[in-house]
Amino acid sequence: MSLTNTPNANRLHIALYGRRNSGKSSLINALTGQNTALVSEYAGTTTDPVYKAMELHPIGPVLFIDTAGFDDEGELGRLRVEKTEQAVARTDMALVLLSEGELSLEKQWIEKLKKRNIPVIAVINKIDILKDAQALAARAEKALGQTPVCVSALKGEGITDLREALVRALPEDYERKSITGDLVGDGDLVMLVMPQDIQAPKGRLILPQVQTTRELLDKKCVIISTTADRYELALEQLAHAPKLIITDSQCFKQVYEHKPQESLLTSFSVLFAGYKGDINAFVAGAAAIDKLGPGSRVLIAEACTHAPLSEDIGRVKIPRALRARYGQQMQIDIVAGVDFPKDLSPYDLVIHCGGCMFNRKYVLSRIEAAQAADVPITNYGVALAKLTGILDKISFAGR
Amino acid sequence: MSLTNTPNANRLHIALYGRRNSGKSSLINALTGQNTALVSEYAGTTTDPVYKAMELHPIGPVLFIDTAGFDDEGELGRLRVEKTEQAVARTDMALVLLSEGELSLEKQWIEKLKKRNIPVIAVINKIDILKDAQALAARAEKALGQTPVCVSALKGEGITDLREALVRALPEDYERKSITGDLVGDGDLVMLVMPQDIQAPKGRLILPQVQTTRELLDKKCVIISTTADRYELALEQLAHAPKLIITDSQCFKQVYEHKPQESLLTSFSVLFAGYKGDINAFVAGAAAIDKLGPGSRVLIAEACTHAPLSEDIGRVKIPRALRARYGQQMQIDIVAGVDFPKDLSPYDLVIHCGGCMFNRKYVLSRIEAAQAADVPITNYGVALAKLTGILDKISFAGR
Known part of the structure; x- marks a missing residue:
C-alpha cells in the first residue's frame, strides 16, 4: 500500500540556530542518519531556511528548520539573518549551537526564543576538533544558565544524549492537541x-x-460521510441521530435546518480554527465584527502566497459580507505570506486564514502580535460563521 | 483549505519521444505555460526520464514523461535509450517529435508504441526555425502514415492545435475506470x-x-467508516444493512463472519487489483495456485524498490503461505523495481504487487508480458484472498 505522508504542518518543528559554520546542517544529518542537508566547509552555505521532513526516533514526524548563521554579515548576510528571525515564529523547539569564542549572540538568541516559550537546547558541536570543549561547556553554563549537550556530528558522538534531551524538552502541549477535542x-x-x-x-x-x-x-468513533445533497438520505440510514455533525461551512445553513435536535453541530473550519490557533481568541475577536463601522479598517491576512481556494473566502466572501453591512467605503487591506505588518495599530480587526499549511506555533505567534497591539483577531472560519449568524449555534472543541 | 494533490498514479501519463535536441523539454513547457523542464541548447540534457505532474487544460491532471533522445550514442547514450525504452511500459499517450533528416528511427518508435495500443501524435517542433516545415510534414505523412501537428514551442505557435489533438487521441478507457465499478x-x-x-x-x-x-x-453513496474493532458497533448504528462492505484484507475473516447476509463483501486490495490491472487475468492466475507443487517456481514482483508495508505481504506472508502448502523447498524469487525478468518461462506463476504507485498501463504491460510467455499472473490482494480461502466469497468490480 502506498502511503501519503504526515503533513508538514502536523510535524514538530525543530529549528537549529547558530553562527555560520557551527555545523547545523551536519547535526541534522547526524540526528537523522541521513545525508540530506547540504554540508559545506565554507561558512554561510545555508541561505533561506531549509525545511526537512523526517522521522526522528522516538519523537516521530518532525520538520527540521536549518537556518542561516545568525552572525552573517554584509548586505546579503543581513537579509539571511532576517529570514532566520522569521523562522522563530514557527519554531516548536530550538537547538542553539555554540561556537568557540564569545557567547553574547548565543545568549541573545536563547533569550529571544525563551521569551516566546520555545524550549531551547544549547549544543556544543564538533567536540572531536574543539580545543577545549569542557572549558566551553563550563563557560556556556555560566553565561547562558543552561548545561549544553556536547556532540560530534561528524563522529556521531553524543547524538543519543541529544535525542534524549529533545524528548525531555518536548513542549507540554505536544501531541495533546486534538481536532475534535472532547466533543x-x-x-x-x-x-x-x-x-x-x-x-x-x-x-x-x-x-x-x-x-x-x-x-x-x-x-474509535463510527463515521458516516456524505455529500451535502445526500445528507438527509444519510440521516435516514441511521438507527439513531449522530452525536456530532461536522460540515463544510458552505452548506452550514442546510445542515442546520435539517439536523436532528440532539446532534451537536460544528464545521471543519471552526474545528481547525481551534486546532491551528486559539479558538477563544478567535471567538472573542469575531465579536468585534459587531462593533465595526463604515470608517473601520480591517486587515485580512493569508499565510500562503498561493491559496486559490481560501483566496475566495478571504478576498471575496468576507470583504463582500463586511461591506454589505458597513458600506462600500470600508477599508480592507489584504496581505499574504510573511508580509504581516509589524504595526497592527491602524486596524480595528485582523481576520487570519485557517493557516492549514502552517504549524500551530506560527498561527499563535500572529495571535500574540495582535494581542500585543490590542487589536482583536479572528479567523476565516469563525468570521464567516459570525457573519452568517450561526456562531452561537456551533459547538467548539476545547474551549 | 490546503489540498493534497492528485496521485501521480492517477494521472494520464503523456510521454515525449524524439531525437536529442528535438525540443521535448521546451514543448512540455509550452504546453503547460510553465518553465519547469530544464531546457538547454545542448543535445542530451535529459538523461533519466523526468516526470512532471501538471494540470493540462482541458484534460486535467497529467504526468509528462520527458525522455532522453532515442538517438543517443556511446556507452552512456545506450543506457539512456534503455531508460527511454522502459518508459514505454507506463505511457498512456505519446508525442513523437520529428526532426529534419531521415525518419526511420521515428517510424520505428511510432510502430513500437502503436503495437502496444498507445495513441501516438507526431509533432514537428521548431517551425519558427526549420528550413522547410511543410516539406518535412509532407514527407512525414508519407513515411509515417499520419499527419504531424506543427508547432513552435518557443513562439507558442500551434500549441492549441496540439492540445486539441491530444484530446481527440485520448485512450478510450481514459476516465472510465472506476474502483467500485457497478457494485x-x-x-x-x-x-x-x-x-x-x-x-x-x-x-x-x-x-x-x-x-x-x-x-x-x-x-453520491453514503459511507460508514469504522475500524475493525468497532465494526459490529457500526453495524448496530444503521437502520439497514449496507449494500457493500469494503474491508482491509487483514480483517477479512472477522468481517465475513459477522456481516449481514444481504451485504456484498470485498476488500480494498481486490478492488485495486481490478482498478490497477485486469481482475479477470488475476483471478484466473490465482487458480494456478492450486496447481503448484513442491517443485514449482514462483516469481514475486514488486513495482516499488522501497515498499515497507507491502514488503511484508510479498516477502513474508505470501511465501510463508505457499511454503506451508507446498513445502519449504519451493523456489520463490523476489524482484523489485524495473528488474522484471525478460524471460518468464522458468516460472509457474507470477504474483505482482498492487502497483498502487504506478499507472494502470504499467501493470497491464506486465500482465501482457506474462500472457505472452504463457505464465499465469495474479496479484498480492487476489493471491492472499485465494490462499486464505475467501476468493469465492468476494465481490469484484467490473468483471
Whole structure:
C-alpha cells in the first residue's frame, strides 16, 4: 500500500540556530542518519531556511528548520539573518549551537526564543576538533544558565544524549492537541458532510477531511460521510441521530435546518480554527465584527502566497459580507505570506486564514502580535460563521 | 483549505519521444505555460526520464514523461535509450517529435508504441526555425502514415492545435475506470472497515482509503467508516444493512463472519487489483495456485524498490503461505523495481504487487508480458484472498 505522508504542518518543528559554520546542517544529518542537508566547509552555505521532513526516533514526524548563521554579515548576510528571525515564529523547539569564542549572540538568541516559550537546547558541536570543549561547556553554563549537550556530528558522538534531551524538552502541549477535542469519544457516531464539487483534486480529499477522518478512527468513533445533497438520505440510514455533525461551512445553513435536535453541530473550519490557533481568541475577536463601522479598517491576512481556494473566502466572501453591512467605503487591506505588518495599530480587526499549511506555533505567534497591539483577531472560519449568524449555534472543541 | 494533490498514479501519463535536441523539454513547457523542464541548447540534457505532474487544460491532471533522445550514442547514450525504452511500459499517450533528416528511427518508435495500443501524435517542433516545415510534414505523412501537428514551442505557435489533438487521441478507457465499478451507485450505503493501527502515518489515511472514499462521495453513496474493532458497533448504528462492505484484507475473516447476509463483501486490495490491472487475468492466475507443487517456481514482483508495508505481504506472508502448502523447498524469487525478468518461462506463476504507485498501463504491460510467455499472473490482494480461502466469497468490480 502506498502511503501519503504526515503533513508538514502536523510535524514538530525543530529549528537549529547558530553562527555560520557551527555545523547545523551536519547535526541534522547526524540526528537523522541521513545525508540530506547540504554540508559545506565554507561558512554561510545555508541561505533561506531549509525545511526537512523526517522521522526522528522516538519523537516521530518532525520538520527540521536549518537556518542561516545568525552572525552573517554584509548586505546579503543581513537579509539571511532576517529570514532566520522569521523562522522563530514557527519554531516548536530550538537547538542553539555554540561556537568557540564569545557567547553574547548565543545568549541573545536563547533569550529571544525563551521569551516566546520555545524550549531551547544549547549544543556544543564538533567536540572531536574543539580545543577545549569542557572549558566551553563550563563557560556556556555560566553565561547562558543552561548545561549544553556536547556532540560530534561528524563522529556521531553524543547524538543519543541529544535525542534524549529533545524528548525531555518536548513542549507540554505536544501531541495533546486534538481536532475534535472532547466533543466525541469511543463508539460515538459522527457525521461528516463533505461536498466534493469544487474543492479537492480528482481522487483526493482535502487535508482537513483526511485529518478529521483519521482522528475519529483513532478515537474509535463510527463515521458516516456524505455529500451535502445526500445528507438527509444519510440521516435516514441511521438507527439513531449522530452525536456530532461536522460540515463544510458552505452548506452550514442546510445542515442546520435539517439536523436532528440532539446532534451537536460544528464545521471543519471552526474545528481547525481551534486546532491551528486559539479558538477563544478567535471567538472573542469575531465579536468585534459587531462593533465595526463604515470608517473601520480591517486587515485580512493569508499565510500562503498561493491559496486559490481560501483566496475566495478571504478576498471575496468576507470583504463582500463586511461591506454589505458597513458600506462600500470600508477599508480592507489584504496581505499574504510573511508580509504581516509589524504595526497592527491602524486596524480595528485582523481576520487570519485557517493557516492549514502552517504549524500551530506560527498561527499563535500572529495571535500574540495582535494581542500585543490590542487589536482583536479572528479567523476565516469563525468570521464567516459570525457573519452568517450561526456562531452561537456551533459547538467548539476545547474551549 | 490546503489540498493534497492528485496521485501521480492517477494521472494520464503523456510521454515525449524524439531525437536529442528535438525540443521535448521546451514543448512540455509550452504546453503547460510553465518553465519547469530544464531546457538547454545542448543535445542530451535529459538523461533519466523526468516526470512532471501538471494540470493540462482541458484534460486535467497529467504526468509528462520527458525522455532522453532515442538517438543517443556511446556507452552512456545506450543506457539512456534503455531508460527511454522502459518508459514505454507506463505511457498512456505519446508525442513523437520529428526532426529534419531521415525518419526511420521515428517510424520505428511510432510502430513500437502503436503495437502496444498507445495513441501516438507526431509533432514537428521548431517551425519558427526549420528550413522547410511543410516539406518535412509532407514527407512525414508519407513515411509515417499520419499527419504531424506543427508547432513552435518557443513562439507558442500551434500549441492549441496540439492540445486539441491530444484530446481527440485520448485512450478510450481514459476516465472510465472506476474502483467500485457497478457494485454500488447513487444513494447506496457502503461500509469501509479501515484499521489504522500500523498502516498510515499520523494524521493521514493510506491512498486506497482516500481514493475509495472520494469515488464513493462522487458517486453520491453514503459511507460508514469504522475500524475493525468497532465494526459490529457500526453495524448496530444503521437502520439497514449496507449494500457493500469494503474491508482491509487483514480483517477479512472477522468481517465475513459477522456481516449481514444481504451485504456484498470485498476488500480494498481486490478492488485495486481490478482498478490497477485486469481482475479477470488475476483471478484466473490465482487458480494456478492450486496447481503448484513442491517443485514449482514462483516469481514475486514488486513495482516499488522501497515498499515497507507491502514488503511484508510479498516477502513474508505470501511465501510463508505457499511454503506451508507446498513445502519449504519451493523456489520463490523476489524482484523489485524495473528488474522484471525478460524471460518468464522458468516460472509457474507470477504474483505482482498492487502497483498502487504506478499507472494502470504499467501493470497491464506486465500482465501482457506474462500472457505472452504463457505464465499465469495474479496479484498480492487476489493471491492472499485465494490462499486464505475467501476468493469465492468476494465481490469484484467490473468483471
